[in-house]
Amino acid sequence: MGVELPVSTMADMVGVAGAALAPLAKLLRHELLTRDVIHADETSLRLLDTRKGGKSCSGWLWAYVSGERSGPPVVCFDSQTGRALRYPEAWLQGWRGGTLVSDGYSVYKSLADNDPGITSACCWSHARRGFASLYKASREPRAAMALRKIAGLYRIEKLIRDRPVEKIRQWRQRYSRPIVNDLFAWLEEQEPCCPPDGPLNKAINYILNRRDELSCFLGDGAVPLDNNICERAIRPVVMGRKAWLFAGSLMAGNRAAQIMSLLETAKRNGLEPHAWLTDVLARLPEWPEERLAELLPLEGFTFSG
Incomplete structure (x- = not known):
């Protein structure tokens, strides 16, 4: 259309959209925590540290994906500053328990060691590498x-x-x-x-x-042989960070993680992400809070009009 927008304006627009979508991202996390099988993985993501004059620092994007046999696909991302046990421990708080499928990173085994309701399963794809x-x-x-x-x-x-x-x-x-x-x-x-x-x-x-x-x-027939489903969810992030370079702050990383969670879940459920996003952002301002779950990008979502 020939309209040039400053990067700051576009960032503000993403921020407004992210704030509007935050309740849906929260509901999506609650949905994932009802599943018996959850996959987990993590990848590095640089963050700008506003406390250090805008210098970049190490960050991590954690990914959690529902098991293929546990209901409609759900993908959730979580942006954090570290890779320690406390990050997945906090994110998975409220999980009723089940099997956590991961690579060989010791943090995931520690989660299971600390919680008798969680069983740790490792990835044969990693084992063969x-x-x-x-x-x-x-x-x-x-x-x-x-x-x-x-x-x-x-x-x-x-x-x-x-x-x-x-x-x-x-x-x-x-x-x-x-x-x-x-x-x-x-x-x-x-x-x-x-x-x-x-x-x-x-x-x-x-x-x-x-x-x-x-x-x-x-x-357990519901537990897969490997963690490839989670690695596939992270792959667009691995490819994209070559262009992004970094997230503008931890808050920006969290906002991006929430939006990516919803869009990746939409894709996994056969919904065109841009069409879903456009439809939902138009409906959210007048949508009743008690019916928010109807807007989640899962099986059964109905487009307006």
């Missing part, structure tokens, strides 16, 4: 063997993907458990033969140190 990198670099035969064994788990998952949860559990008990047990036993045999500081030893112990968490999927 050490072997994949080693095989790519040196064609290490033991890395190739580990990759073949893990590939067997994914072949079974492909066969049972569309089955009911209980059938998935039964298949995993019958076919996946022997593969997992065989892999653990084989890794225990290989570990003493590896240089203690070498990449093969590191890849082996990554798995052996997380046996319980990597076995969690065997007993």
Whole structure:
């Protein structure tokens, strides 16, 4: 249209929209906390620190995604200044409990250790990466063997993907458990033969140190083999921060996290994000507070007009 707007004006407009959408983002978080399976991951995001003359500092964007078999997809982001236990602990406060699927970052296991209602499940996609990198670099035969064994788990998952949860559990008990047990036993045999500081030893112990968490999927058909669903939610942020460089402040980071939560959830539920956002922002000023849940970008959302 040929209209040039100052960056500050556009930032103010985003701020107004973010404030209007904040109650919906809060409701979306409450919806996620009703689910039995939640995925979690985090990625770095630079923040401007207004207390230090506008210098940038390290920040983190935490992602939480509902399990694929726990209802309509929900994605929530949370912007924080750190990566310590207290951040996911505070965000997940009020969760009725269930299975938390994550990579091998120790904070997620600590959450489960501190709360008997939470079970920690680890990601087999992460578990195979050490072997994949080693095989790519040196064609290490033991890395190739580990990759073949893990590939067997994914072949079974492909066969049972569309089955009911209980059938998935039964298949995993019958076919996946022997593969997992065989892999653990084989890794225990290989570990003493590896240089203690070498990449093969590191890849082996990554798995052996997380046996319980990597076995969690065997007993629950609703728990997936990996955390890829959460990594896919973070991918646009990883790509986008090359252009964003940083968030203007922690408040701006929180505002962006809330908006991204709603838009990513809209996409996961088959709604065109821009169309949903335009429709909802037009309706919010006159919309009854007790009916806010009707505007969430979930299955069943109805566009006006």
